[in-house]
Amino acid sequence: MKKIVVPGELVSSERKKLGGNVYVANGKVYSKVLGITEEEGDIASVVALEGKYMPTVGDVVIGVVNRVVFAGFGINLNSFSDCFIPKSGMREELKQGDVIMGKIEYVNEMREADLEFPRKVFGGEIIQVTAVRTPRLIGKNGSMLDLLKRGTGCELIIGKNGRIWARGGNIELLKKVVKFIDKNSYKSNLTSSIEGLFGIEANSPAPQMQQERVAPNANAKGFAKKAQAPVAEATKATEEFETIEIEGADEASNQSQKDDSEDAA
Amino acid sequence: MSGKQREDCPDYKKDKKRVDGRKMDQLRPLSIKVGVLPNADGSAYLEWGQNKVYAAVHGPREALPKHTASPYKAVVKVQYRMATFSVPQRKQPRPNRRDMEISKVLAEALERVIFTEQFPNTEIAVFVEVVDSNAGSRVACLTAAACALADAGLPMKDLISATGCGKGFNEIILDLNKEEEDAPDAVDIPLAILPNSNEIALLQMDGLITKEEFNRAIQMGIKGCKDIYEIQKKALAEKFELTELTPAIAKAEVKGEKASATDAAKPSKTEKKEVKAKKVKK
Numbered sequence: 001m002k003k004i005v006v007p008g009e010l011v012s013s014e015r016k017k018l019g020g021n022v023y024v025a026n027g028k029v030y031s032k033v034l035g036i037t038e039e040e041g042d043i044a045s046v047v048a049l050e051g052k053y054m055p056t057v058g059d060v061v062i063g064v065v066n067r068v069v070f071a072g073f074g075i076n077l078n079s080f081s082d083c084f085i086p087k088s089g090m091r092e093e094l095k096q097g098d099v100i101m102g103k104i105e106y107v108n109e110m111r112e113a114d115l116e117f118p119r120k121v122f123g124g125e126i127i128q129v130t131a132v133r134t135p136r137l138i139g140k141n142g143s144m145l146d147l148l149k150r151g152t153g154c155e156l157i158i159g160k161n162g163r164i165w166a167r168g169g170n171i172e173l174l175k176k177v178v179k180f181i182d183k184n185s186y187k188s189n190l191t192s193s194i195e196g197l198f199g200i201e202a203n204s205p206a207p208q209m210q211q212e213r214v215a216p217n218a219n220a221k222g223f224a225k226k227a228q229a230p231v232a233e234a235t236k237a238t239e240e241f242e243t244i245e246i247e248g249a250d251e252a253s254n255q256s257q258k259d260d261s262e263d264a265a
Numbered sequence: 266m267s268g269k270q271r272e273d274c275p276d277y278k279k280d281k282k283r284v285d286g287r288k289m290d291q292l293r294p295l296s297i298k299v300g301v302l303p304n305a306d307g308s309a310y311l312e313w314g315q316n317k318v319y320a321a322v323h324g325p326r327e328a329l330p331k332h333t334a335s336p337y338k339a340v341v342k343v344q345y346r347m348a349t350f351s352v353p354q355r356k357q358p359r360p361n362r363r364d365m366e367i368s369k370v371l372a373e374a375l376e377r378v379i380f381t382e383q384f385p386n387t388e389i390a391v392f393v394e395v396v397d398s399n400a401g402s403r404v405a406c407l408t409a410a411a412c413a414l415a416d417a418g419l420p421m422k423d424l425i426s427a428t429g430c431g432k433g434f435n436e437i438i439l440d441l442n443k444e445e446e447d448a449p450d451a452v453d454i455p456l457a458i459l460p461n462s463n464e465i466a467l468l469q470m471d472g473l474i475t476k477e478e479f480n481r482a483i484q485m486g487i488k489g490c491k492d493i494y495e496i497q498k499k500a501l502a503e504k505f506e507l508t509e510l511t512p513a514i515a516k517a518e519v520k521g522e523k524a525s526a527t528d529a530a531k532p533s534k535t536e537k538k539e540v541k542a543k544k545v546k547k
């Protein structure tokens with residue numbers, strides 16, 4: 001049975017392994033946040049429904065250049081403090097407002113993050129969602145991400161900091177679907193509903209047309225044409241992104257495995 | 266001691282009923298709604314009798330000015346303000362001594378429940394705006410602020426539930442209104458507790474009261490706070506309803522798009538179809 005708990009509400013009065021967002025007082029387990037808890041199982045944990053992004057090592061994030069100084073760039077990661085990248089760490093010269101992606105390499109005790117392999121991303125749009133709900137956009141073993149990619153034909157990078165970068169395909173549809181997932185992230189049958197919405201099954205073999213790589217600037221109209229003649233050179237970078245992103249997806253799904261187990265079934 | 270003379274006053278011991286018809290241990294009608302302000306990280310709107318309060322939470326965010334930041338914990342900053350039209354006589358909008366005092370005590374009460382050590386070098390800014398008031402606005406603000414903090418997803422030990430209690434018109438009463446607060450023998454005790462552990466987060470007092478009466482008032486206050494806690498819990502849970510999704514719901518909510526894999530690849534055609542369909546309808 002799923003239950004909504006508020007901060008300070010009892011999660012379990014039994015001895016259990018401690019999961020996320022709980023604390024122990026007088027031998028009982030209480031919730032720290034507004035979230036959802038599962039009564040069964042031997043882990044007492046709460047899945048948060050709201051919250052800001054807390055940088056964690058290994059997360060793939062999307063940042064926006066906030067300020068440029070002589071020595072480097074201040075990057076807004078949708079967190080409490082900016083992340084600093086020295087100019088020597090970037091191949092490209094960045095301007096204010098540029099979008100970069102990278103993996104968090106190190107977080108210090110002040111929750112300031114260092115980025116590994118920061119890379120500028122070109123074009124596209126950013127969609128903002130609640131940071132704690134991004135695991136649902138990735139799904140178990142990246143099932144939701146796969147659905148979104150195939151259903152909308154967009155190139156996608158999902159940053160764990162609540163930013164989604166999308167390019168090409170049907171971005172308008174993607175925005176609506178992402179908004180829907182963000183709003184209903186805590187409800188059951190989410191993946192199957194999205195499967196029904198797109199009319200495709202998650203993790204089923206992709207149709208031939210969509211397995212082909214698309215040129216980065218392929219807009220929705222020319223999608224079908226360009227898909228048949230992929231531009232290998234231009235998509236190299238994208239491929240690399242995707243490998244990183246799927247690693248991130250696995251971690252995310254491990255974290256929210258319990259939460260997602262229903263959907264996978 | 267403003268207002269009525271002792272002779273004109275009602276006597277609650279005789280009347281067994283209060284000026285607004287409530288029982289001695291009855292709260293004014295209270296309703297809370299969370300997530301009302303889209304630009305804030307967390308927010309709440311509260312109506313408690315005639316009191317109307319908005320609370321907004323921003324952060325954790327960079328503490329500015331920088332010297333206010335602590336490398337050990339987040340700083341909780343509360344701004345309590347009353348709108349100029351919230352009281353019968355226009356209130357000067359500049360923050361006065363009372364506003365600053367209430368901001369301080371609210372910040373100290375809220376700091377007790379937040380796990381501030383998780384967010385070093387940051388500030389958690391809470392803004393509470395009283396748009397209408399009729400006694401007990403600080404407890405209304407604290408109740409709303411606690412809901413707004415939970416709505417912002419901040420890790421907290423507990424919620425805070427607060428109410429006024431005390432004495433007025435010769436009887437111990439709960440949740441005093443303005444008339445009772447102005448009674449000649451009035452004692453106003455704003456009380457805030459952490460409802461699960463019964464720890465006290467805020468306790469102030471104004472007036473003269475015996476020890477026995479004080480204890481009775483506090484007991485009544487704690488009982489009132491527990492009732493308020495239930496309302497807070499309900500308000501927070503109301504934002505999220507645990508229902509099951511179906512593809513039909515998804516299709517209806519992501520409206521305007523008859524989405525399928527093939528449509529997605531050719532959005533221009535579907536758009537054209539929709540435009541045509543709309544024209545036909547017209």
